[in-house]
Amino acid sequence: MALVVVGGVAAGLSAAARARRIDPRLEIVVLERGPAISYGACGLPYFVDGRIREIRQLMGYTPEYFRRERNIEVRTGARVTSVSHARREVTLESGGRLRYDHLVIATGARCDVAGFAGADQPHVFTLQTLEDGARMRQFLSEKRPRSAVVIGAGYIGLEVADALRRNGLQVTVLERSAHVLGRDDAAFTAAVQRQLEAHGVEFASGVEAREIEADRVGDVRCDMVVVAAGFKPNVELASEAGVATGRTGAIRTDERMQTNLNGVFAAGDCAEATHVVTGRPAYIPLGTTANKMGRIAGANAAGKRERFGGVAGTSIVSVFGMGFAVTGLSAAQARAEGFSPVSARIEANSKPGYFDGRRTTVELTADRSTGRLLGGSAIGEDGAAGRINVIAAALHARLRVEDFEQLDLAYSPPFAPVWDPLLIAAQQLVKEL
Amino acid sequence: MALVVVGGVAAGLSAAARARRIDPRLEIVVLERGPAISYGACGLPYFVDGRIREIRQLMGYTPEYFRRERNIEVRTGARVTSVSHARREVTLESGGRLRYDHLVIATGARCDVAGFAGADQPHVFTLQTLEDGARMRQFLSEKRPRSAVVIGAGYIGLEVADALRRNGLQVTVLERSAHVLGRDDAAFTAAVQRQLEAHGVEFASGVEAREIEADRVGDVRCDMVVVAAGFKPNVELASEAGVATGRTGAIRTDERMQTNLNGVFAAGDCAEATHVVTGRPAYIPLGTTANKMGRIAGANAAGKRERFGGVAGTSIVSVFGMGFAVTGLSAAQARAEGFSPVSARIEANSKPGYFDGRRTTVELTADRSTGRLLGGSAIGEDGAAGRINVIAAALHARLRVEDFEQLDLAYSPPFAPVWDPLLIAAQQLVKEL
Numbered sequence: 001m002a003l004v005v006v007g008g009v010a011a012g013l014s015a016a017a018r019a020r021r022i023d024p025r026l027e028i029v030v031l032e033r034g035p036a037i038s039y040g041a042c043g044l045p046y047f048v049d050g051r052i053r054e055i056r057q058l059m060g061y062t063p064e065y066f067r068r069e070r071n072i073e074v075r076t077g078a079r080v081t082s083v084s085h086a087r088r089e090v091t092l093e094s095g096g097r098l099r100y101d102h103l104v105i106a107t108g109a110r111c112d113v114a115g116f117a118g119a120d121q122p123h124v125f126t127l128q129t130l131e132d133g134a135r136m137r138q139f140l141s142e143k144r145p146r147s148a149v150v151i152g153a154g155y156i157g158l159e160v161a162d163a164l165r166r167n168g169l170q171v172t173v174l175e176r177s178a179h180v181l182g183r184d185d186a187a188f189t190a191a192v193q194r195q196l197e198a199h200g201v202e203f204a205s206g207v208e209a210r211e212i213e214a215d216r217v218g219d220v221r222c223d224m225v226v227v228a229a230g231f232k233p234n235v236e237l238a239s240e241a242g243v244a245t246g247r248t249g250a251i252r253t254d255e256r257m258q259t260n261l262n263g264v265f266a267a268g269d270c271a272e273a274t275h276v277v278t279g280r281p282a283y284i285p286l287g288t289t290a291n292k293m294g295r296i297a298g299a300n301a302a303g304k305r306e307r308f309g310g311v312a313g314t315s316i317v318s319v320f321g322m323g324f325a326v327t328g329l330s331a332a333q334a335r336a337e338g339f340s341p342v343s344a345r346i347e348a349n350s351k352p353g354y355f356d357g358r359r360t361t362v363e364l365t366a367d368r369s370t371g372r373l374l375g376g377s378a379i380g381e382d383g384a385a386g387r388i389n390v391i392a393a394a395l396h397a398r399l400r401v402e403d404f405e406q407l408d409l410a411y412s413p414p415f416a417p418v419w420d421p422l423l424i425a426a427q428q429l430v431k432e433l
Numbered sequence: 434m435a436l437v438v439v440g441g442v443a444a445g446l447s448a449a450a451r452a453r454r455i456d457p458r459l460e461i462v463v464l465e466r467g468p469a470i471s472y473g474a475c476g477l478p479y480f481v482d483g484r485i486r487e488i489r490q491l492m493g494y495t496p497e498y499f500r501r502e503r504n505i506e507v508r509t510g511a512r513v514t515s516v517s518h519a520r521r522e523v524t525l526e527s528g529g530r531l532r533y534d535h536l537v538i539a540t541g542a543r544c545d546v547a548g549f550a551g552a553d554q555p556h557v558f559t560l561q562t563l564e565d566g567a568r569m570r571q572f573l574s575e576k577r578p579r580s581a582v583v584i585g586a587g588y589i590g591l592e593v594a595d596a597l598r599r600n601g602l603q604v605t606v607l608e609r610s611a612h613v614l615g616r617d618d619a620a621f622t623a624a625v626q627r628q629l630e631a632h633g634v635e636f637a638s639g640v641e642a643r644e645i646e647a648d649r650v651g652d653v654r655c656d657m658v659v660v661a662a663g664f665k666p667n668v669e670l671a672s673e674a675g676v677a678t679g680r681t682g683a684i685r686t687d688e689r690m691q692t693n694l695n696g697v698f699a700a701g702d703c704a705e706a707t708h709v710v711t712g713r714p715a716y717i718p719l720g721t722t723a724n725k726m727g728r729i730a731g732a733n734a735a736g737k738r739e740r741f742g743g744v745a746g747t748s749i750v751s752v753f754g755m756g757f758a759v760t761g762l763s764a765a766q767a768r769a770e771g772f773s774p775v776s777a778r779i780e781a782n783s784k785p786g787y788f789d790g791r792r793t794t795v796e797l798t799a800d801r802s803t804g805r806l807l808g809g810s811a812i813g814e815d816g817a818a819g820r821i822n823v824i825a826a827a828l829h830a831r832l833r834v835e836d837f838e839q840l841d842l843a844y845s846p847p848f849a850p851v852w853d854p855l856l857i858a859a860q861q862l863v864k865e866l
Contacts, residue, residue: 010851043787043846057787155845276841288844288851309839316843325843354476354490385848386819389855392841393823397830406742408709408825410749410758411721412588413476415818418443418721422822 001026003301004090004098006080006237007106008032009039010287011268013061014294015104016072019302026302028072029098031090033079036130037063042287044133045156048140049163055134083241085261102263102301105238105251106294109269109285112230116151118212123224127156136226140167145223147171151209152229153180155317158192160226161201162319172202172220174209176229181317181324184332187345188377191361192324199320233270233283246272248283255307257297265301267293274310276396277328277374278337284313313375314392316385323384327392328375331365340368344429348421350382355413358382362425364391364401371400371433376425383415387422401429434459436734437523437531439513439670440539441465442472443720444701446494447727448537449505452735459735461505462531464523466512469563470496475720477566478589481573482596488567516674518694535696535734538671538684539727542702542718545663549584551645556657560589569659573600578656580604582649584642585662586613588750591625593659594634595752605635605653607642609662614750614757617765620778621810624794625757632753666703666716679705681716688740690730698734700726707743709829710761710807711770717746746808747825749818756817760825761808764798773801777862781854783815788846791815795858797824797834804833804866809858820855834862 003019005012008030016030030037038060046052063074079093083103090098111126113119123145125136139145146169150161153175165171173196179189193203202220209217212225233250235243244260246252251259251266255274259266268290275282289311296308316325334341343365349357360380366373376391378384394404405426411418436452438445441463449463463470471493479485496507512526516536523531544559546552556578558569572578581597583590586608598604606629612622626636635653642650645658666683668676677693679685684692684699688707692699701723708715722744729741749758767774776798782790793813799806809824811817827837838859844851 040785040787040846042844042851043785046788046846052787286844289841291851292839292841309836310841312841314841314843316845316848318845318847323848327841327843352473352476354473354485355479383819385843385845386816386822389819389823389840389842389853390826392843393826393832393837394830396836396840397827397832399826399830403742403829404826406725407822407829408722408725408743408745408747408760409822410747410760410818410825411475411719412749412751412818413473413479414751415749415756418475418724420721420822 001101002099003028003102003104004100005030005104005106006090007108007268008037008074008076009041009108010290011294011297012104012106013038014291015106015267015298015301017070018295018298020070020072022299022302022304030066030072030074031078031080031092032074032076034129035076037061037074037076039130041128044127045159045163047133048127048136048160049166055130058130080237083237085241085264103265104297104301105243105264105266105270106268107234107237107270109231109233111227112232113227115230116210116212116227119227121212121214124212125224125226127160127226127228139224143223145169147222148224148226149174149217149220149222150226150228151217152227153203153205154182154228154231155315157228158317158319160228161196165199165201172204172222174207174217174220175205176208178205181326183326183330185330185377187363188324188326188330191379192319195319195322231285233285235270238266238270246281248272248281250283252281256300256305257293257308258300265297267297273308276310276312282311282313284311286315309396312392312395314388316388322379322381324379325384325388326375326377327388328373328395329365330375334365334367334374339374341365341374342368342429342432344425344432346421346425346428348424349417350380350421351415352413352417357417360384360387360421362387362421364425364429366401366429366433368433371402373399373401373404390422401426401433405430434534435532436461436535436537437533438463438537438539439523440541440701441470441507441509442474442541443723444727444730445537445539446471447724448539448700448731448734449499450503451728451731453503453505455732455735455737463499463505463507464511464513464525465507465509467562468509470494470507470509472563474561477560478592478596480566481560481569481593482599488563491563513670516670518674518697536698537730537734538676538697538699538703539701540667540670540703542664542666544660545665546660548663549643549645549660552660554645554647557645558657558659560593560659560661572657576656578602580655581657581659582607582653582655583659583661584650585660586636586638587615587661587664588748590661591750591752593661594629598632598634605637605655607640607650607653608638609641611638614759616759616763618763618810620796621757621759621763624812625752628752628755664718666718668703671699671703679714681705681714683716685714689733689738690726690741691733698730700730706741709743709745715744715746717744719748742829745825745828747821749821755812755814758811758817758821759808760821761806761828762798763808767798767800767807772807774798774807775801775862775865777858777865779854779858779861781857782850783813783854784848785846785850790850793817793854795820795854797858797862799834799862799866801866804835806832806834806837816849823855834859834866838863
């Protein structure tokens with residue numbers, strides 16, 4: 001039996017490694033079109049800001065490691081040009097062909113700069129690969145730019161804005177929609193904007209920036225531009241092979257991560273997954289999800305029957321030391337999905353006042369008719385990750401806010417106040433339901 | 434209608450405040466035998482170690498505040514000597530009597546020094562009240578003791594050991610049982626012991642220390658002694674009034690926090706609560722639980738019908754900057770409760786290696802036959818509180834470890850690694866089930 005995996009970063013390597021653990025005799029080949037595998041793309045902003053000194057700190061396992069320790073063949077610079085599922089065969093740009101019994105498509109996503117006129121200029125960057133990071137760092141040290149425009153206020157956009165500001169640049173973030181992080185939540189967006197502005201970063205939403213000139217984007221003068229928008233799943237190869245995409249534009253999968261073609265799985269930033277709150281397909285490309293999906297795809301491709309538990313859209317971004325975290329649906333998203341959302345938003349200390357507690361904002365949203373929690377957010381310098389994870393667990397467990405209010409959470413002055421902000425938010429929401 | 438609350442700290446005041454919010458016309462009297470109400474006893478170790486400068490930082494609301502802002506009468510120095518439920522009446526030491534329609538008993542617990550010979554010497558301390566804290570601080574600054582014995586390795590014992598060591602004392606902790614924090618868990622105890630010893634605190638378990646001499650406890654020379662053992666619920670008043678206690682020795686309550694006497698509620702450190710894992714009564718006196726129980730007792734005493742969701746035994750203690758957190762049952766406790774526990778214990782980084790992650794230990798225990806999570810622990814300098822709270826939420830929701838493994842937890846390098854230690858532990862446990 002042979003397993004071919006297209007893509008050698010998070011999802012692809014997770015799939016290959018898991019398949020190997022399950023079936024020691026499976027023939028496994030991973031095909032990566034780029035020069036590197038297994039890199040920590042999520043660390044790139046911290047390489048740009050200088051907190052990570054050497055780009056090799058972001059490199060994970062090597063092809064040699066996989067060959068030697070896992071008996072997995074990993075080829076870099078191996079671009080797959082077509083898949084014939086009828087013949088169970090992939091064709092490489094080099095002309096070579098590979099037979100498979102099972103195929104895992106983990107082709108990732110891209111920041112599609114094609115929609116931006118002038119994106120091919122040397123002062124325009126994206127931040128997806130190690131080469132992107134190295135090129136940006138080199139530009140910063142050699143050209144000493146004094147100002148930057150970041151197009152897009154998703155995770156990468158916000159992290160890059162933070163990183164460039166720490167390099168001393170004047171930074172402006174331009175976001176096409178009315179909100180940040182793809183989260184339709186005005187209060188959350190306002191909080192991010194306040195934090196950006198408090199640290200000298202300009203933020204403008206509702207700005208369509210399609211033309212990049214040599215020294216400006218629209219009205220904003222700048223010495224460099226980072227495109228952190230236009231994120232698109234790489235589905236072309238799959239589509240041409242007859243793999244169906246879903247309403248989100250990413251590859252449709254079942255709960256085993258199998259596509260419409262029997263024996264062909266998809267995982268990571270190219271694939272949809274089921275949302276735990278809506279029960280419907282969602283496209284929320286994130287590194288942690290990619291690894292999880294890959295693990296399930298690899299298990300099933302190796303003959304197991306495992307189910308992916310779905311995504312809640314849990315994520316967190318650090319903006320100048322403040323954690324901005326979300327999970328599940330915002331009130332507006334919940335309404336669009338047919339729920340009757342009710343929200344409560346509170347501010348409270350992360351610890352007792354006498355123990356240097358920091359202001360923490362928690363918002364919880366529940367469905368009026370059932371009381372079921374639908375989503376939430378947590379903002380703070382301290383404990384935002386832990387708090388959003390408790391809400392995420394509650395979403396997976398389909399807890400009602402009345403149950404959530406009863407959670408026995410840890411209390412001790414160095415860690416948390418006697419009433420955790422999560423519980424204060426839940427009490428407030430119970431009153432409003 | 435009149436509500437009388439016996440006890441004016443966490444549970445009692447929560448009950449009174451909640452009852453007032455529900456019924457603006459209820460007559461509410463809180464009787465506190467001590468001189469102070471509403472104080473942050475959990476902060477006392479940090480007053481002893483000097484991080485809290487002024488004891489007034491631990492003082493909360495005053496009786497005047499309650500009278501003025503909440504229309505609640507709070508009497509300090511008001512010791513109740515008996516309760517006649519037949520007459521719906523409490524008698525005060527002063528001879529006065531008070532009629533009630535509903536009664537909330539929130540008499541707390543005490544550190545019972547009676548079992549320790551020599552406990553009345555001036556160099557022997559407990560740490561429960563503001564006066565205890567003030568007396569200990571005064572002793573430290575005036576007598577400049579160079580060594581201390583702490584009897585008991587519960588939360589207070591460990592926090593006091595930390596605090597005294599920070600004052601420069603040579604500290605020895607003597608614990609009667611084989612484990613710390615009342616948690617029958619050898620690996621957890623060993624981790625606490627390592628942390629104590631790494632910071633110069635001696636720890637000996639299995640040591641019965643019943644006699645306190647002027648300059649020693651058993652073989653250990655010392656200039657001062659802190660008794661942080663013999664914690665007992667104050668049930669005498671209730672028992673004499675006909676209120677039943679449970680198998681734990683604390684006051685038996687139903688899910689509304691009502692005792693066996695109709696209209697008499699109990700809450701806080703004097704009362705049992707239902708354990709969310711075992712479904713049986715448990716006695717786990719903690720500040721956060723006391724507040725929650727008080728809130729429910731107050732609501733029901735004011736005519737609502739509210740249910741207390743029970744306790745999971747979630748708690749955390751800081752020992753020299755390291756968080757030691759537990760929730761639910763240890764494997765040994767689970768076995769004693771009739772489960773077939775399987776545990777997995779892992780060590781992993783709290784963040785990516787390139788982002789200054791710290792070693793984190795997570796243990797999860799599940800029931801072999803059902804896969805249901807029964808408990809867990811988290812140890813680390815970073816994120817232990819957030820992680821134990823996710824496990825606690827899973828216990829409330831009765832998640833199986835297979836579900837827990839699927840949780841969509843937040844990932845971003847400044848906060849967490851791509852595979853959170855919680856998920857690594859869950860994967861390990863799934864393999865072992």
